[in-house]
Amino acid sequence: MAAFVKRYGSLFGMLAIVVVFWIALPDTFMTARNLLNISQQVAMLTVVAVTMTLVMVTGDFDLSVGSMASLAAVVAAVLFTRDWPLGAALAVALAAGVAGGIANGFLVAVLGILPFVATLATLTMFSGAAFVFSGGKTIFGRDIPQALSDFARAGLPLGTAGDKPLLLPALTLVALGMTALVWLLLEQTTYGRRLYAIGGNAEAARMAGVRVRLLRLSAFAVTGFGASLAGLMYMARVASANPVQGDGLMLSAIAAVFLGMTVTRDGQPHVLATVAGVLTLGVLDNGLTQLQVDSYVRQVLVGAIILAAVSSSAIGRKALRLR
Amino acid sequence: MLSNLTRRGFAGSLVLATAISTLGQAAWAEGEKIAVITPYLSQPGTQFYVEAFQARAKELGWEVNVIDTAGDVAAVISRMEDVATQGADAIVLNVDPAQVGAGLDAAAAANIPVFGMDAGADPRIKANITSNGYAMAAETSVYVANRIGGAGNVVMFVFDAFPPVQVRGAIADAVFKNHPDITVLDRVTPDVSDGGIADSRAKMEAILQANPEPGSIKAVWAAWDQPALGALQAIEAAGRQNEGIVITGIDANPQARDAIAAGGNFEASVAQDFTGIGTTTADTVARVLKGEELKANVIYVPTKLVTAANAKE
Numbered sequence: 001m002a003a004f005v006k007r008y009g010s011l012f013g014m015l016a017i018v019v020v021f022w023i024a025l026p027d028t029f030m031t032a033r034n035l036l037n038i039s040q041q042v043a044m045l046t047v048v049a050v051t052m053t054l055v056m057v058t059g060d061f062d063l064s065v066g067s068m069a070s071l072a073a074v075v076a077a078v079l080f081t082r083d084w085p086l087g088a089a090l091a092v093a094l095a096a097g098v099a100g101g102i103a104n105g106f107l108v109a110v111l112g113i114l115p116f117v118a119t120l121a122t123l124t125m126f127s128g129a130a131f132v133f134s135g136g137k138t139i140f141g142r143d144i145p146q147a148l149s150d151f152a153r154a155g156l157p158l159g160t161a162g163d164k165p166l167l168l169p170a171l172t173l174v175a176l177g178m179t180a181l182v183w184l185l186l187e188q189t190t191y192g193r194r195l196y197a198i199g200g201n202a203e204a205a206r207m208a209g210v211r212v213r214l215l216r217l218s219a220f221a222v223t224g225f226g227a228s229l230a231g232l233m234y235m236a237r238v239a240s241a242n243p244v245q246g247d248g249l250m251l252s253a254i255a256a257v258f259l260g261m262t263v264t265r266d267g268q269p270h271v272l273a274t275v276a277g278v279l280t281l282g283v284l285d286n287g288l289t290q291l292q293v294d295s296y297v298r299q300v301l302v303g304a305i306i307l308a309a310v311s312s313s314a315i316g317r318k319a320l321r322l323r
Numbered sequence: 324m325l326s327n328l329t330r331r332g333f334a335g336s337l338v339l340a341t342a343i344s345t346l347g348q349a350a351w352a353e354g355e356k357i358a359v360i361t362p363y364l365s366q367p368g369t370q371f372y373v374e375a376f377q378a379r380a381k382e383l384g385w386e387v388n389v390i391d392t393a394g395d396v397a398a399v400i401s402r403m404e405d406v407a408t409q410g411a412d413a414i415v416l417n418v419d420p421a422q423v424g425a426g427l428d429a430a431a432a433a434n435i436p437v438f439g440m441d442a443g444a445d446p447r448i449k450a451n452i453t454s455n456g457y458a459m460a461a462e463t464s465v466y467v468a469n470r471i472g473g474a475g476n477v478v479m480f481v482f483d484a485f486p487p488v489q490v491r492g493a494i495a496d497a498v499f500k501n502h503p504d505i506t507v508l509d510r511v512t513p514d515v516s517d518g519g520i521a522d523s524r525a526k527m528e529a530i531l532q533a534n535p536e537p538g539s540i541k542a543v544w545a546a547w548d549q550p551a552l553g554a555l556q557a558i559e560a561a562g563r564q565n566e567g568i569v570i571t572g573i574d575a576n577p578q579a580r581d582a583i584a585a586g587g588n589f590e591a592s593v594a595q596d597f598t599g600i601g602t603t604t605a606d607t608v609a610r611v612l613k614g615e616e617l618k619a620n621v622i623y624v625p626t627k628l629v630t631a632a633n634a635k636e
Contacts (some may be wrong), residue, residue: 033408136482245397285401285402290408295390
């Protein structure tokens, strides 16, 4: 029984949240349009959280993803103001993300600095760099290419609901693509299995011939890429770039990965579990807004629900051990 | 035992959730549903006009839902989509509309009128209700120019990243430029992450160090009150409060009013009528809900110069 609770407890909790909203908002919650909205609202967080899963698998984490997201958007936007072509500006911004990730990986995996300290330092540096490049300004309006904001509003037509077309949002597609990629990488390749081995016991993995340093470094590089991609998606969605706009992604992404870990059999981070965590956060925001729950109460509730999920999983694990 | 515990936990959360939803349902049983969405609720000005809006809304019998996204602009779009799905009668925004275009589209698709409360203009916004930033900056920069007899060095504190504050700086630039004997010694953008006073003070201390001669700085013009207060602290800490350096701010927050009333270097500020902005926004929403077509898409609420003569009002 304890095993059952541990394995499925949080999953039932997540489903219960959905069911409660469904009952409380019979007309507007479980509609295709609303669900597609939620998928678009969590697209940026999904990209950050699934790539964050990679570093958390090896037992590290990355505090700099939020400021990297802000920095990438600012880099692209500044290049737009200098009349760079769209593709080139985006490529430079993504490259900046990978470079930042490699820097994090170098500090943590090669120099051996604690991830908390190393990425806290780079968080501050990336954030400072975003202010330097933008001069502290919000870049918006004509400086942001129309194609970018058009992209954020576009989507694959799925049919119609009522008299309006129903679109699978482009940002959702990007998030789905990134999720599929990371899932393949982590769950279906030797690379992924080696990352889990490092997370299990880095020393044993090293003895077994796994190139621990290089792999940990590469995980940070992927996380950096994810953070910059999310930053660009954010810029497309708000049609502007400012030096702090992505900062909030970091805590939510870590929360999503932890929330996800409560539904996995082995208590390890897994990509699809992380997505479940992201969706839980997104559904809570959407449902509680529609129920007109005060935004500060909403924050308290979201925190309490994360705690409830993590503690029910911890209690389950303890019971398993006692058995 | 354990499974009981956990089961009870779930039952508890279900009851809680049902209770929340019942509360929510009860909240929008009657009256027009108006959503107020802002990333900036914790800022003092925002609180004033949101409260004034709520007060007038109560008289009008509306159900107001105030949503704060704690600085997250993308979340404003998300909450606009949620509110559009849920079917509100009007949305009031307190964020630059240029950044929430996708949300404005969602509201337009659901035929929900959107209003700006000190937000910014956009064709998809019925009206933006705000103070005239150009006029406010003109009041204080002209005050400075007159007080120093149109000659001397002036330090400016600006914040061009935030469009409503940027226009203030642009006007002050023009006024000072129009006086050939006024020199802008420095145009400082303080770090505002700590509220703006501490960093402005540090910046001003450095400028005072660099200009030790009495009379080498005639005035400090700040685009809002916090840098003015920081500059005042720096001047007093440096013991240079008797050189006649004139300081002005904008917004006339309570701390600034106290400083102005004390009769020191901080001489003037401009009071926005936050309460008036909130009330006028509610009245404008009411006009549109009644079917009126608005001609002007920006509605200015008058402001007032605050000096030692009226700072205690």
